[in-house]
Amino acid sequence: MLLHVFLLFLCFHLSFCQVSLRLHTAQEELVEKKCLAKKYTHLSCNKVFCQPWQKCIEGTCICKLPYQCPKNGTSACATNGRNFLTYCQLKSLECLRPGTKFLNNGTCTAEGKFSVSLKYGSTDSEGIVEVKLVDQDKTMFICKSSWTMREANVACLDLGFQQGADTQRSFQSSNLSINATECLHVHCRGLETSLTECTFTKRRTVGYQDLADVVCYTQKADSPTDDSFQCVNGKYISQAEACNGINDCGDQSDELCCKACRGKSFHCKSGVCIPSQYRCNGEVDCITGEDEVGCEGFASVAPEETEILTADMDAERRRIKSLLPTISCGIKNRMHIRRKRVVGGKPAQLGKMKQISDIFKGLHKVYTLEFCCIILK
Ligand SMILES: [Ca+2]
Numbered sequence: 001m002l003l004h005v006f007l008l009f010l011c012f013h014l015s016f017c018q019v020s021l022r023l024h025t026a027q028e029e030l031v032e033k034k035c036l037a038k039k040y041t042h043l044s045c046n047k048v049f050c051q052p053w054q055k056c057i058e059g060t061c062i063c064k065l066p067y068q069c070p071k072n073g074t075s076a077c078a079t080n081g082r083n084f085l086t087y088c089q090l091k092s093l094e095c096l097r098p099g100t101k102f103l104n105n106g107t108c109t110a111e112g113k114f115s116v117s118l119k120y121g122s123t124d125s126e127g128i129v130e131v132k133l134v135d136q137d138k139t140m141f142i143c144k145s146s147w148t149m150r151e152a153n154v155a156c157l158d159l160g161f162q163q164g165a166d167t168q169r170s171f172q173s174s175n176l177s178i179n180a181t182e183c184l185h186v187h188c189r190g191l192e193t194s195l196t197e198c199t200f201t202k203r204r205t206v207g208y209q210d211l212a213d214v215v216c217y218t219q220k221a222d223s224p225t226d227d228s229f230q231c232v233n234g235k236y237i238s239q240a241e242a243c244n245g246i247n248d249c250g251d252q253s254d255e256l257c258c259k260a261c262r263g264k265s266f267h268c269k270s271g272v273c274i275p276s277q278y279r280c281n282g283e284v285d286c287i288t289g290e291d292e293v294g295c296e297g298f299a300s301v302a303p304e305e306t307e308i309l310t311a312d313m314d315a316e317r318r319r320i321k322s323l324l325p326t327i328s329c330g331i332k333n334r335m336h337i338r339r340k341r342v343v344g345g346k347p348a349q350l351g352k353m354k355q356i357s358d359i360f361k362g363l364h365k366v367y368t369l370e371f372c373c374i375i376l377k
């Protein structure tokens with residue numbers, strides 16, 4: 001009897017060890033080490049698409065010149081008060097000379113100002129996020145329900161923290177009594193350089209309690225552990241945050257060398273993990289294109305009823321992208337058409353065409369076509 005119990009215990013222990021070992025190796029095997037050594041980022045165009053204001057040169061996205069942007073589009077105002085014909089032109093200039101950023105869609109106004117700040121924090125790098133939109137008079141807080149790593153990274157970048165938000169530390173507030181009856185929902189794609197490029201909406205339903213907070217990443221507050229994943233931009237995140245479809249690094253380097261993806265994120269054949277909501281959203285996100293394959297029957301989610309406060313610049317980005325020429329892979333199956341051409345010769349003069357055609361008629365009668373060509377040469 002005792003022997004049976006012992007054997008049962010041993011068997012259970014061994015199977016548990018096997019399961020935990022399998023889980024551990026699965027975590028380790030998710031990221032491809034050789035690929036990581038190549039230090040791919042959101043600017044590596046053999047992994048991801050470049051922005052419409054960039055072009056792909058030898059595997060790297062480089063800035064286009066403003067005139068290389070499509071001509072039509074919505075006009076835009078920059079933070080230096082300069083009007084641009086298109087959003088693409090503004091972004092290409094920002095790409096070439098960082099500093100000037102997007103302010104608003106349409107023309108510049110004298111009173112148009114945007115600001116983002118962190119409130120109630122013990123340091124400059126943390127706090128509750130407060131913004132003042134260009135066409136709004138008062139400052140407002142952002143709702144926690146809309147706040148993700150994408151928005152947090154953009155807000156920190158906008159505030160001058162180049163590595164975006166800290167994924168491991170959270171803001172500790174102590175008994176805050178904020179009298180906010182309404183807050184703003186914000187949606188970013190994650191690669192914007194300013195929160196002004198994100199879409200702000202005010203929900204018609206009220207009753208928000210929680211406000212969005214953030215801790216921006218600073219190297220000095222950082223202490224990497226055995227469990228850390230180092231991003232190409234130098235930031236440390238948890239290994240569990242690599243290959244989960246979320247751009248935790250801010251430069252996307254945690255999502256570009258994946259053998260598989262965690263959770264519900266979608267795995268592109270190129271080894272990139274993209275958020276599951278990018279599957280069948282009408283825009284090709286995997287450079288290999290399979291996120292938009294077999295989309296029949298995928299129901300599109302109807303947008304919620306909202307009051308939009310800023311222009312949807314992500315829709316503008318998609319529109320510019322759709323205007324750009326696309327490159328198709330492989331060799332086109334084109335029929336070879338043989339063209340006859342006359343080499344050398346003189347320009348025909350008026351009235352002499354008849355004589356020339358008469359000569360040709362005569363030649364055809366006597367010689368074969370090949371011989372005719374030799375004479376023409
Ligand atoms: Ca991630």
Ligand SMILES: [Ca+2]
Binds near residue numbers: 281283
């Ligand atoms: Ca897609």
